[in-house]
Amino acid sequence: MNADGFDNLEQGLERESQWLRELPHVDLPAETLARTRAAVQAEVARLATVSSRPRRVTRWWLHSAAGVAAAIGLGILMLPDGRPSARTVGSNMADDVALDAWAAALRESTAQLVVQMDGYDASLFADDSDEWLSFDDFADDQGA
Amino acid sequence: MALVNADLLDRARRREPAALDLLVQMYSRRVFGLLVRMTNGRDQAEELLQETFLRMVRTIDTYQHSDRFEPWLFRIAANLARDVRRRRRRRGPELSLAAEDGTSFEDPALLDTRGPGPADGIVSEERRQALARGLQKLSPDQREILALRHEGDLSFREIADLLNIPLGTALARAHRALQKLKVEMMGEVDV
Numbered sequence: 001m002n003a004d005g006f007d008n009l010e011q012g013l014e015r016e017s018q019w020l021r022e023l024p025h026v027d028l029p030a031e032t033l034a035r036t037r038a039a040v041q042a043e044v045a046r047l048a049t050v051s052s053r054p055r056r057v058t059r060w061w062l063h064s065a066a067g068v069a070a071a072i073g074l075g076i077l078m079l080p081d082g083r084p085s086a087r088t089v090g091s092n093m094a095d096d097v098a099l100d101a102w103a104a105a106l107r108e109s110t111a112q113l114v115v116q117m118d119g120y121d122a123s124l125f126a127d128d129s130d131e132w133l134s135f136d137d138f139a140d141d142q143g144a
Numbered sequence: 145m146a147l148v149n150a151d152l153l154d155r156a157r158r159r160e161p162a163a164l165d166l167l168v169q170m171y172s173r174r175v176f177g178l179l180v181r182m183t184n185g186r187d188q189a190e191e192l193l194q195e196t197f198l199r200m201v202r203t204i205d206t207y208q209h210s211d212r213f214e215p216w217l218f219r220i221a222a223n224l225a226r227d228v229r230r231r232r233r234r235r236g237p238e239l240s241l242a243a244e245d246g247t248s249f250e251d252p253a254l255l256d257t258r259g260p261g262p263a264d265g266i267v268s269e270e271r272r273q274a275l276a277r278g279l280q281k282l283s284p285d286q287r288e289i290l291a292l293r294h295e296g297d298l299s300f301r302e303i304a305d306l307l308n309i310p311l312g313t314a315l316a317r318a319h320r321a322l323q324k325l326k327v328e329m330m331g332e333v334d335v
Contacts, residue, residue: 026177
């Protein structure tokens with residue numbers, strides 16, 4: 001049904017319900033009204049007390065939290081090595097960690113590979129030194 | 145009927161005691177009437193009347209001037225009454241005061257009585273009681289929509305919006321409710 005149809009229905013029902021509007025209404029006892037008015041005024045007074053007290057505390061906490069957040073943000077931005085942003089720092093650090101891990105894994109796998117070769121002296125890689133022997137050095141050591 | 149003006153609403157939103165008291169005085173009768181029709185009697189209606197206005201005070205700062213004030217207020221009242229109805233249904237029929245057909249065990253005439261005063265006519269009192277009995281014969285949804293119309297004095301469009309139902313549904317429900325109420329009241333009073 002289109003809007004006009006609804007409008008006609010609504011007007012028709014308004015006319016149809018006219019007799020309803022002319023019937024008596026529910027009576028409101030005076031004491032009921034008085035109790036309601038008193039309850040409302042008590043609530044108004046209560047809300048006025050509640051709203052005045054914590055506002056200062058709320059503001060104090062908000063200001064402190066804002067200050068701390070600003071300090072953290074500023075600290076991240078002002079890094080000593082000139083890196084421009086926390087995001088860059090984060091990604092560079094992640095790269096370094098990944099590289100270190102890859103290098104360690106490579107050393108480990110290389111050491112394991114060499115140990116398996118015939119005539120290899122495993123003591124060459126027995127320590128934790130980061131010093132790598134080139135294959136030429138290795139061959140010289142083995143008298144090849 | 146006097147409508148609330150923007151100045152009064154501004155003062156009420158600032159929670160000025162006098163402005164809020166004026167709103168209570170202006171709307172209590174209509175809200176109470178709505179709640180009596182929608183609930184199980186005057187005691188419960190009085191309790192919900194207070195709760196309606198307490199919620200009004202707490203949330204009036206969120207009221208948008210673009211909406212009419214009456215539907216906003218009556219929505220609070222109607223939702224409270226519906227909550228009571230839902231809780232009553234959950235408690236089960238043995239604890240509920242409502243019969244299976246939605247009528248109340250409480251004498252409907254007691255829902256809407258007052259002592260005859262000098263301005264009251266016998267005919268008016270008879271119509272009042274006949275209306276109360278007739279409304280009790282309706283389903284809760286039908287009673288709700290007619291109560292919003294009669295006691296709340298809202299348009300059907302506002303009622304549809306308040307109940308969050310399509311306008312067509314509100315009109316159809318109201319039409320059926322009116323027909324049924326007329327039949328119930330016929331023979332008792334001139335309708």
